[in-house]
Each structure stands twice: as structure tokens, then as C-alpha cells.
Amino acid sequence: MISKDLSRKESIQRIGSNLFRKHGYTTTSMQDIASEIGIKPASLYNHIKSKHEILVHLLMQGANLFVDGMQEIKSSSLRSIEKLERLIGLHVHLSVEHTDLMALMMVEWRHLENPEREQYAALRENYEANFRNILVQAMQEGDIREIDTEIALFSILTTLQRFYSWYDKHSDLNSLDLEKHLIQCLLGGIRV
Amino acid sequence: MISKDLSRKESIQRIGSNLFRKHGYTTTSMQDIASEIGIKPASLYNHIKSKHEILVHLLMQGANLFVDGMQEIKSSSLRSIEKLERLIGLHVHLSVEHTDLMALMMVEWRHLENPEREQYAALRENYEANFRNILVQAMQEGDIREIDTEIALFSILTTLQRFYSWYDKHSDLNSLDLEKHLIQCLLGGIRV
DNA sequence: GCATAAAACTAACGATCATTAGTTAGACTT
DNA sequence: AAGTCTAACTAATGATCGTTAGTTTTATGC
Structure with missing residues (x-):
């Protein structure tokens, strides 16, 4: 479903921008982003490439x-x-x-x-x-x-x-x- | 020998400051610092703690x-x-x-x-x-x-x-x- | 030259991390 | 109800990295 995928993708990006800002790009792990959303790190790759x-x-x-x-x-x-x-x-x-x-x-x-x-x-x-x-x-x-x-x-x-x-x-x-x-x-x- | 240890330690710090500046702290590896000096990464620890x-x-x-x-x-x-x-x-x-x-x-x-x-x-x-x-x-x-x-x-x-x-x-x-x-x-x- | 200490080396460990493969649960379409 | 697709999951891989232990080389003082 397109609209739900988009909103999840957007939330990954929004949370990413916040964590990247607070802790820096390299210091922020996919684990950090995933757990902020409430999913497992591997699941992020259903929405983003890297x-x-x-x-x-x-x-x-x-x-x-x-x-x-x-x-x-x-x-x-x-x-x-x-x-x-x-x-x-x-x-x-x-x-x-x-x-x-x-x-x-x-x-x-x-x-x-x-x-x-x-x-x-x-x-x-x-x-x-x-x-x-x-x-x-x-x-x-x-x-x-x-x-x-x-x-x-x-x-x-x-x-x-x-x-x-x-x-x-x-x-x-x-x-x-x-x-x-x-x-x-x-x-x-x-x-x- | 103190004076030589100091100068090696100082060169680690000087090179570190330059690499940290150019590539960032997390992105710079001990490998990077060591190879800039011409020694192996493990050897750095004869001069610094971490x-x-x-x-x-x-x-x-x-x-x-x-x-x-x-x-x-x-x-x-x-x-x-x-x-x-x-x-x-x-x-x-x-x-x-x-x-x-x-x-x-x-x-x-x-x-x-x-x-x-x-x-x-x-x-x-x-x-x-x-x-x-x-x-x-x-x-x-x-x-x-x-x-x-x-x-x-x-x-x-x-x-x-x-x-x-x-x-x-x-x-x-x-x-x-x-x-x-x-x-x-x-x-x-x-x-x- | 010999003893001693500094400082290099090799090898390996343990932890973290991004990413992939394969699988399962759930929701929507027909 | 059957089929399809999305998006979650588990498990594992390969790579990098900081650091330690143990060993060998190099340089210094006598």
C-alpha cells in the first residue's frame, strides 16, 4: 500500500534527521533508528535502500x-x-x-x-x-x-x-x- | 627515553588532530593514524592509552x-x-x-x-x-x-x-x- | 659487548554494525 | 475463502575497528 509505505519511509527520514543531528551520522546506528520506531533494524530495509x-x-x-x-x-x-x-x-x-x-x-x-x-x-x-x-x-x-x-x-x-x-x-x-x-x-x- | 617518547606521542596527537579534522573523529581509525606515522596500529598503544x-x-x-x-x-x-x-x-x-x-x-x-x-x-x-x-x-x-x-x-x-x-x-x-x-x-x- | 628498557611487531579477541536471505503474519482485493 | 502484497520477523554474514597479550627488535647506558 503506497500511502502507508510513504508515511513509514518519511518517519524513518524524520527520525533519522533527528538522531543524526543529536548524535551524528556515524554514531547513529540503524538499531537506534529502528528502536525509535519500534521495529527491528532489518525491517528498515523494506522502506529504504541504505x-x-x-x-x-x-x-x-x-x-x-x-x-x-x-x-x-x-x-x-x-x-x-x-x-x-x-x-x-x-x-x-x-x-x-x-x-x-x-x-x-x-x-x-x-x-x-x-x-x-x-x-x-x-x-x-x-x-x-x-x-x-x-x-x-x-x-x-x-x-x-x-x-x-x-x-x-x-x-x-x-x-x-x-x-x-x-x-x-x-x-x-x-x-x-x-x-x-x-x-x-x-x-x-x-x-x- | 623520555624525550623521544614525548615527540612520538606528540606526533600521534598532531597527526590525530589533522585526521580528526579532515575526516572526523569516528571516521578516522587507529589504522589511519598509524599508517600516517609508518607503524602498526597496535604500536600506538605504547604511547597513548586510547x-x-x-x-x-x-x-x-x-x-x-x-x-x-x-x-x-x-x-x-x-x-x-x-x-x-x-x-x-x-x-x-x-x-x-x-x-x-x-x-x-x-x-x-x-x-x-x-x-x-x-x-x-x-x-x-x-x-x-x-x-x-x-x-x-x-x-x-x-x-x-x-x-x-x-x-x-x-x-x-x-x-x-x-x-x-x-x-x-x-x-x-x-x-x-x-x-x-x-x-x-x-x-x-x-x-x- | 652486555644489560636494560623502549617501542616496534604479529596475532587474535570481542564487539558493533550495515546489510542480505529467507520466512511469517496480517491486511486488502476479488 | 483464496490469493496477493506489504511489512514485519529471525538468523546469519562479512567487514571494520579498538584494544590486548605476547614476542621480537632497536636503541641506550655502563
């Missing part, structure tokens, strides 16, 4: 969330400085809604092997390049002070990429307030 | 670098804003001189078990608390704009903590220039 497949699927799913979000913002007709604000909002939103996925994307992608590894790296670099373009353009439009582009990009991206871990300890806070404060902190400083 | 001991030693070593650095800056008679600049310099310096250690401290501490885990966490939290104090004090001294302390602290600390990975791709750049740019980027924005 442990590695779970990781690959989760990472690609996460990457696509960023690809889609970037595409929408990039192709909008906003000023570049506003695009930057939207990008911050995207990261906050994804960190809040997909915390486990974000953690995996930062930490566990090293377990990818080619060709997935290169594919993932390409998506990441593409995202970074788009981010850089928007930052540079905001500078050219005069909305941002003249600073070292690479360092500023690194600082902003790193803060956004690790935001999920900070949010973990402050998940009582309002998502919109967080976005506002983050915009003020990351852009307020470099705005002209 | 694989885990290597990790613990490296993490504590790294943590102490920060404890010492913080102690010196904290007890100086500088203005708080200058202390912040010194802290940025400390991170740049440690990232450049101990890149592998910095990577381990960010990623592999999760493999610690109690009591080392709590001990490490305590050092980290203590460092963070000192950083927060200096930031708040700089605000009270009027050298920094009124912004959300927690978000600003998170943003600055995260950027500094991950700087090692950025430096990895830009290791041709002058350490002093990097420090200057980072100060401008992290503090220039929030300065009054």
Missing part, C-alpha cells in the same frame, strides 16, 4: 529549500538591500521550521561521496555566489558601506548558517522578532 | 588556549572596546596557528563523555560569559550602539569560532590584515 540513502535524501531536501528560496528572492524586483533582508528571513524561517535539517547541512555533508558530494558542493557554492552578487549590488546601489566583501559575506553567512543552534536554546522567542533583530544586527551595522 | 584519550587531550589543550587568552585580556586595563579588539585578535591568532585544534573544538567535542564533557562545557560557557560581560560593558561605556546583546554576541562569537574554516581557503592573506578587516566588519558596524 543508511547512506537517508543522509543523501535529507541533505538534498535541505539544499533544495535554499535553492527554491534563493530563486524566489533573486528573481524578485526588490532593491538589493531588501533582498538581503529577505535572505535573512529565509534563514530564520528554515532554521525554525527545519532545525534538524539545517544542523545536518552544516555538519554531516562530509559523509557524502561522489557524485553526490560534488553536486551538494555545487549547490552550496551557487547559493553563496548568488548571496555575494546581491551583497555587492547593494553596495553599488549605495545602501551598504564600503567594506571587505569576502569577510562581510563570510560573517553574515556564518551567522545565518549557525543560527539554528542558537535558536535551539531560545526557541521560546518569536520568529518575527528574531528576524528583526538579526536584520538590525547584521545589516544595521554595515548600512550606510 | 583513541579517546587523544581527542580529550586535544580538546582540553585547545580550550586552555582560550582560557589563557581570555584571562590575559580580561585582566588588562584596556577599555572594553579595546578588549573586544584583542579578543578578535586572539581568535584570528589561534585560528591561524592552531587550525586543526579549532576545527576539533567546534565539531568533535560531542564525542566527549562525562566528566570531560561537563568540564569542557563549563570552560566554554565561562569563556562566553566573559565575552558577554565585556560586550555589555563596552555598551555601558558608550562605545557600542544599543542592540540586542544576545544576538550580537551570537553573531560575533559564531563568526570568530568559524573563522578557521574561512582562513583555510584564504591562508595566503596576512594575519594582521585579516584581524583589521574582521575588527572593522564585526565592530565597525556596531560602534557608536
